[in-house]
Amino acid sequence: xxxxxxxxxxxxxxxxxLAPEESAALDAHLAACPSCRTYAGLARGTERTMQAAGAxxxxxxxxxxxxxxxxxxxxxxxxxxxxxxxxxxxVAAVLVWKRLPWEAVVVTLAASLPLxxxxxxxxxxxxxxxxxxxxxxxxxxxxxxAEIEVRLRERRHALFLxxxxxxxxxVPFILGILPPSxxxxxxxxxxxxxxxxxxxxxxxxxxxxxxxxxxxxxxxRE
Amino acid sequence: xxxDAALQRRLLSLCxxxxxxxxxxxxxxxETLLALHVGLPRFRGEASIDTWAYRxxxxxxxxxxxxxxxxxxxxxxxxxxxxxxIEASADAARVLRAMARLPAxxxxxxxxxxxxxxxxxxxxxxxxxxxxxxxxxLHAARKRLQAELG
Numbered sequence: 001x002x003x004x005x006x007x008x009x010x011x012x013x014x015x016x017x018l019a020p021e022e023s024a025a026l027d028a029h030l031a032a033c034p035s036c037r038t039y040a041g042l043a044r045g046t047e048r049t050m051q052a053a054g055a056x057x058x059x060x061x062x063x064x065x066x067x068x069x070x071x072x073x074x075x076x077x078x079x080x081x082x083x084x085x086x087x088x089x090x091v092a093a094v095l096v097w098k099r100l101p102w103e104a105v106v107v108t109l110a111a112s113l114p115l116x117x118x119x120x121x122x123x124x125x126x127x128x129x130x131x132x133x134x135x136x137x138x139x140x141x142x143x144x145x146a147e148i149e150v151r152l153r154e155r156r157h158a159l160f161l162x163x164x165x166x167x168x169x170x171v172p173f174i175l176g177i178l179p180p181s182x183x184x185x186x187x188x189x190x191x192x193x194x195x196x197x198x199x200x201x202x203x204x205x206x207x208x209x210x211x212x213x214x215x216x217x218x219x220x221r222e
Numbered sequence: 223x224x225x226d227a228a229l230q231r232r233l234l235s236l237c238x239x240x241x242x243x244x245x246x247x248x249x250x251x252x253e254t255l256l257a258l259h260v261g262l263p264r265f266r267g268e269a270s271i272d273t274w275a276y277r278x279x280x281x282x283x284x285x286x287x288x289x290x291x292x293x294x295x296x297x298x299x300x301x302x303x304x305x306x307x308i309e310a311s312a313d314a315a316r317v318l319r320a321m322a323r324l325p326a327x328x329x330x331x332x333x334x335x336x337x338x339x340x341x342x343x344x345x346x347x348x349x350x351x352x353x354x355x356x357x358x359x360l361h362a363a364r365k366r367l368q369a370e371l372g
Contacts, residue, residue: 008361015335017342042368046317050336053314054235057244061234066252073256131261133277134268140350141327144281216288220326 001029007039014043088116094186101184110168141220148217155205155213162202169195225258229272232337233279239333240283242322246290250283257282269347276348280330287322320370328363335360 009026012018018026030036132147133139169191230251237250257278265274321329334345346353 004361007364008357011357011360011364012342015342039364039368042371043364046364046367046371047336049313049317050239050321050333051235051338053318054238054336056314057238057247058231058234060244061248061251063230066248066255069252070255070259073252074259077256077260131264133274133281134266139277139280139330139348143350144284212289216285219284219288 003033003036003039006030006033006036010036010040010043014047084116094190110165145217145220148213148220152210152213152217155209159202159205162198162205165198166195225255225271225275229275230255232340233275235337236276236279236333237283239318239321239336240280240329241287242318246286247283250279250286253286254279254282273344273348276334280333280348284326316371317367320367323370324363324366328359328366331356331359332363332367 006026006029009018009022010030013023013026030040135143233254234247234251237254238244238247241247241250254275258275261278265271269277321332324332330349331345334340334348335342342353342356346356349356351359
């Protein structure tokens with residue numbers, strides 16, 4: 001038996017998982033090995049320090065504030081669902097009420113549908129952790145890394161989609177196929193607003209989300 | 223709130239050990255409780271509620287720690303600065319900073335073991351790894367922590 005083996009036994013004894021006969025052998029080894037005694041002291045010391053830090057934080061935290069934040073977050077979550085549905089209903093109402101020409105309908109739908117898809121993806125992702133954590137290996141590093149790779153891929157695809165979408169919206173105007181003056185004001189305002197949102201999301205992806213996902217991947221290194 | 227106070231306290235402790243500072247730990251706890259609150263109706267009962275809650279907390283805490291840019295200091299709002307005494311505060315700060323430098327897998331095992339009453343079988347279930355791996359990871363984490371703390 002090496003010191004590493006005895007140190008593992010030490011951990012097992014510290015957490016009540018060592019048989020009595022192994023415990024006696026460990027005591028005999030500890031009496032003769034200063035290095036393992038140092039390890040034992042550190043193991044007990046760090047565990048006590050960590051538990052004390054946790055206990056102090058428990059005493060200091062404002063539980064009412066935490067509960068309030070959770071309730072507010074829960075209300076916001078449902079509100080996002082209803083706002084998404086209301087948004088789509090508004091688009092449909094404008095299309096029906098204004099009886100827009102087919103070009104305007106195409107522009108509006110082209111701008112709205114990917115945005116709605118992105119919004120849905122955002123809401124689904126937000127609480128995916130709660131659902132996905134039910135899987136047996138959900139807390140394993142390999143699983144978490146795979147999940148981050150999926151999110152990275154999705155974000156890169158979303159950026160590609162933004163470029164395509166912006167090109168689809170801009171090219172007809174640039175080539176003069178669909179002069180802005182040929183569209184009703186509602187459709188032009190709508191198209192511009194969607195373009196701003198798509199560009200905003202692309203900027204968020206490039207400067208904030210992608211670097212954060214890469215840091216997350218780095219955080220989960222072995 | 224549908225989760226008992228003892229579980230919430232253990233989740234807070236876990237978040238603190240994984241994030242390394244009080245502000246991030248509180249954010250992680252809020253996000254975890256929110257995810258549990260919203261996800262509860264869809265909870266299929268394949269794992270126990272506690273196991274599920276620990277898994278969610280670990281993933282949220284690691285994500286929140288990663289959100290902090292490397293150039294941002296983690297802050298000195300570590301527990302221990304109050305009546306517990308300056309020595310205790312310095313110890314806690316030193317240990318939590320050293321832990322923050324451990325690889326995520328080792329930090330997760332060490333954090334779960336630091337939760338009072340958590341047995342190795344339960345930790346293995348939470349992490350989805352064999353019990354032998356739990357002990358070897360704990361030993362590796364402790365050795366590395368020993369080196370970090372000098």
